């Protein structure tokens with residue numbers, strides 16, 4: 518058996534740490550040890566109290582400018598049905614040129630690739646600026662005590678990076694396909710409409726809440742809310758749940774509830790969407806003579822890093838190593854880059870995302886080494902003043 522490369526070995530070691538969110542599972546300890554050995558100053562940043570407490574790691578080397586940051590998370594989603602895996606989800610088994618395990622793609626492989634890149638760049642002796650790693654244990658969970666708190670801490674300490682690469686698995690098919698330079702925001706709503714229960718054969722004695730509920734949901738029922746922008750796809754809305762309360766085949770229900778989610782671009786804000794919907798709900802409630810409750814929640818606002826120095830340099834490094842012109846995209850779910858954008862330009866690039874969060878999550882070991890080479894090239898590009 519041939520020996521594993523530094524980056525693949527580190528990926529395997531990280532996968533063996535069962536860091537199912539919010540547990541750090543030894544992954545941050547391992548990373549702290551490795552980075553300390555490379556000369557980084559490491560600091561653990563736990564936030565939150567008791568059960569909610571989350572461990573995080575900040576590591577930095579050098580004091581010059583530019584301050585180049587890499588952000589990532591060591592927490593992973595649960596393995597799911599372990600019996601359905603073809604090898605131990607926390608074993609990091611290498612077979613047929615692939616490494617298998619929870620977090621290989623999302624995103625322990627990306628972190629290992631960056632550490633390998635930093636190691637080789639440091640060994641070259643070329644660093645004029647500084648490099649840091651912002652590693653959270655709270656990306657896959659509630660994201661309350663991870664990157665959002667670290668960003669506040671970085672600001673308070675005056676340690677804001679000049680730019681940041683997030684190592685999420687951004688490539689849909691092949692390494693070099695895609696950089697993410699923004700993400701849409703997310704707004705959820707729980708809606709409940711109160712009618713009057715009654716016999717289905719005597720509807721004039723009842724007030725079915727369903728017609729009102731359907732009218733309220735009309736503008737968010739699998740619709741596009743705008744035509745998109747230069748950088749974003751249209752905002753989209755999807756109904757995710759509908760329930761009747763107290764109904765039967767001969768009973769008009771007392772109440773009905775629904776849930777929906779909107780993924781929105783920079784044409785909207787949480788407030789503008791909520792205002793628009795409340796106005797619409799009030800109109801419908803009046804027309805149908807029902808009362809309603811709407812509970813809104815949002816955990817992400819949209820953000821964009823406009824194409825510029827960071828994205829151009831990242832693209833140049835990618836092209837040099839892959840011969841591909843990486844597209845800039847804002848598709849997909851939200852990411853921790855939404856917090857980092859508050860302190861510096863941020864863009865995401867990592868491994869191929871095909872199997873993330875799935876049974877038998879895996880990545881090609883060759884891709885981990887190629888990503889390490891791309892990150893090293895990005896460091897060369899970005900470290901120029």
Ligand SMILES: [Zn+2]
Pocket residue numbers: 590623624656685686
């Ligand atoms: Zn991730």
